[in-house]
Amino acid sequence: MRFLLDPGPLTTLAELTEAGEAAHSAGLDGVFLSASPALPAPLVSAAALAARVPDLRIAVALELGDTHPYHVAEEAAVVDVASGGRLILVVAAARDAEDVYGEALDLLLTAFTPRPFRFEGATWKVPANLPENVHNVERKVRLTPAPTQPRLELWGAGAGREHALRRGLGYLADSDADLSELGDAWRAAESSLGAPALTAARARHAAVGDPERLVATLRAGREAFGQSWAVVRAPASGTRALGARVRPRVQLESLPEGLERFWDETVTNSTRRTTG
Amino acid sequence: MTTAAANIGIGLWTMQSTAVAPANPSSLYRSFADAAVLVEELGFHSIWTAEHHAWYDGWCPALIEAQAFAAARTTRLRFGNAMLLLPQHDPLRLARSVATLDRLSGGRVDLGAGLGHRDSEFDLVGLRRDRRGRLMEHALETLEAVWRGERGDEPVADGRLPRIFIGGMAPAAIARAARLGHPLMLPPSLTPEQLREIAAQYREQAAEPAQVACMRDVWVEPDRRRATEFADKLSRHYREEAGSWWVIKGDTGFRQPEQLDRQLRRASQSAMIGGAEDVAAGLNELVDAGANFLVLRLNFDFVSPEELAAGLLRLTEDVVPLLDASLGGSS
Numbered sequence: 004m005r006f007l008l009d010p011g012p013l014t015t016l017a018e019l020t021e022a023g024e025a026a027h028s029a030g031l032d033g034v035f036l037s038a039s040p041a042l043p044a045p046l047v048s049a050a051a052l053a054a055r056v057p058d059l060r061i062a063v064a065l066e067l068g069d070t071h072p073y074h075v076a077e078e079a080a081v082v083d084v085a086s087g088g089r090l091i092l093v094v095a096a097a098r099d100a101e102d103v104y105g106e107a108l109d110l111l112l113t114a115f116t117p118r119p120f121r122f123e124g125a126t127w128k129v130p131a132n133l134p135e136n137v138h139n140v141e142r143k144v145r146l147t148p149a150p151t152q153p154r155l156e157l158w159g160a161g162a163g164r165e166h167a168l169r170r171g172l173g174y175l176a177d178s179d180a181d182l183s184e185l186g187d188a189w190r191a192a193e194s195s196l197g198a199p200a201l202t203a204a205r206a207r208h209a210a211v212g213d214p215e216r217l218v219a220t221l222r223a224g225r226e227a228f229g230q231s232w233a234v235v236r237a238p239a240s241g242t243r244a245l246g247a248r249v250r251p252r253v254q255l256e257s258l259p260e261g262l263e264r265f266w267d268e269t270v271t272n273s274t275r276r277t278t279g
Numbered sequence: 280m281t282t283a284a285a286n287i288g289i290g291l292w293t294m295q296s297t298a299v300a301p302a303n304p305s306s307l308y309r310s311f312a313d314a315a316v317l318v319e320e321l322g323f324h325s326i327w328t329a330e331h332h333a334w335y336d337g338w339c340p341a342l343i344e345a346q347a348f349a350a351a352r353t354t355r356l357r358f359g360n361a362m363l364l365l366p367q368h369d370p371l372r373l374a375r376s377v378a379t380l381d382r383l384s385g386g387r388v389d390l391g392a393g394l395g396h397r398d399s400e401f402d403l404v405g406l407r408r409d410r411r412g413r414l415m416e417h418a419l420e421t422l423e424a425v426w427r428g429e430r431g432d433e434p435v436a437d438g439r440l441p442r443i444f445i446g447g448m449a450p451a452a453i454a455r456a457a458r459l460g461h462p463l464m465l466p467p468s469l470t471p472e473q474l475r476e477i478a479a480q481y482r483e484q485a486a487e488p489a490q491v492a493c494m495r496d497v498w499v500e501p502d503r504r505r506a507t508e509f510a511d512k513l514s515r516h517y518r519e520e521a522g523s524w525w526v527i528k529g530d531t532g533f534r535q536p537e538q539l540d541r542q543l544r545r546a547s548q549s550a551m552i553g554g555a556e557d558v559a560a561g562l563n564e565l566v567d568a569g570a571n572f573l574v575l576r577l578n579f580d581f582v583s584p585e586e587l588a589a590g591l592l593r594l595t596e597d598v599v600p601l602l603d604a605s606l607g608g609s610s
Binding site for chain 1 (some may be wrong): 294304305308312332333334336337338339341342345347348349350351352368369371372375376378379382383384385397398399401402403404405406407408409420427432433457514521524526531
């Protein structure tokens with residue numbers, strides 16, 4: 004299971020960097036950034052973080068459908084290229100945009116392929132070929148730059164579960180989602196895709212203070228719907244426990260008898276190594 | 280190295296991997312951030328980027344994200360656009376991106392707003408090119424509303440918009456900048472005479488005139504043979520873009536070679552390539568004609584990071600000390 008640190012609402016580059024460095028030194032896989040009132044464009048924050056901290060995957064939560072998805076595709080491509088292919092795009096439907104969510108996902112997926120395309124959806128046509136635009140107008144267009152990842156990591160979120168799973172995309176479930184219902188959706192997706200479906204789930208901040216409970220929650224998610232990523236809300240100071248006490252306990256199906264007791268006796272929350 | 284070039288910005292980063300100068304796409308963004316660190320160290324005011332969309336060479340379509348990547352590695356340097364094609368963006372979305380960059384960078388944003396000229400770029404996102412003036416006005420209003428906190432976000436800074444350099448030399452652009460109290464950003468091909476006229480018009484129309492900025496392609500190269508080589512490369516650089524895109528008398532450049540040659544001659548004549556004293560004299564002529572801010576373009580696809588660093592050093596050590604005091608030079 005992989006771990007993304009969700010540092011909660013941030014206001015400065017210093018806080019953003021602190022969260023990234025904490026995730027990196029705790030051995031987590033990345034961070035999870037969403038819009039906050041002070042930093043309303045998480046893709047911009049992601050680009051800044053990519054310059055400050057190496058290696059980390061940077062997941063960005065966005066809403067789809069309230070703007071032309073081509074703008075989102077371009078910005079995501081630039082962040083993916085600048086970061087060396089480290090972007091994970093997590094998209095939920097914007098308010099009142101549930102009915103165009105599937106089309107927006109399709110436009111993103113089409114635009115991310117490195118070839119000229121023509122997209123004719125009910126809401127968006129790319130290129131639009133408006134009669135008033137006359138010079139150099141093309142029938143097919145190429146999104147440039149192409150994302151660095153051959154297939155940019157794209158997850159659905161919120162009410163978009165069926166849309167995401169049906170397209171073979173990852174899906175980020177909320178922490179209060181019903182486990183057995185998620186399990187049914189997951190198994191249905193795998194059987195219709197004929198391939199493993201990727202799912203992730205949020206775990207709430209409150210659980211970090213209690214590593215044992217968080218471990219139990221994540222094991223249950225793994226069991227119920229194949230949870231493969233955990234997005235954990237924690238302050239930078241709580242990150243060490245995630246890497247040292249939670250992460251090792253959910254990588255294997257079961258642990259040799261005595262290992263957890265050994266860890267309890269020897270593993271402290273002190274910092275072992277830091278980023279360079 | 281503390282030469283103060285308080286009113287000089289360095290351009291122009293576009294992140295292109297062209298047929299003439301192929302480059303790894305990610306390395307172009309890293310080189311931009313490396314260059315920002317150097318430009319800051321050398322004491323310049325700012326570093327400038329330019330956007331286009333859906334072109335074969337990866338030309339950067341999302342400048343605010345690219346600037347955030349470089350802003351995270353610098354502390355004093357400002358970030359400008361010459362230009363960001365404002366009418367082609369979703370104004371609310373862009374305003375939030377700019378507000379985020381402004382906060383992350385500690386208020387180091389100088390926007391630059393151009394209209395854009397390629398029909399195909401407007402067509403990508405379902406906009407009409409012939410409505411670009413109206414789209415520009417709407418976008419400027421939206422930026423201001425977001426800045427004041429009227430769109431559900433926290434107000435940015437003290438609610439006062441950052442400077443927005445208004446691009447172009449058409450009467451409408453001059454009037455728009457004058458009316459809104461924004462600075463002007465004039466294109467690199469402008470002659471000193473044209474500049475003098477436009478600067479006078481702007482200062483006459485504006486109740487509170489801001490900067491009159493001018494772009495210039497500049498390369499300090501005392502050796503005549505190497506200067507000619509640079510000029511040839513520059514000309515080829517513009518020919519690709521102009522031949523493919525520019526609409527000259529109703530048709531595109533490559534389809535009318537003679538018209539294209541004429542346009543390109545004008546562009547290449549305005550570039551300042553030569554010894555430090557000649558370059559300084561040319562730039563001082565622009566100041567004399569009314570410019571009080573310069574964006575000097577040294578960076579092109581065909582200039583390697585090493586050549587750029589050397590060129591920036593020559594500019595800093597040999598040219599800046601000869602520039603008019605109003606630009607932050609010492610003479």
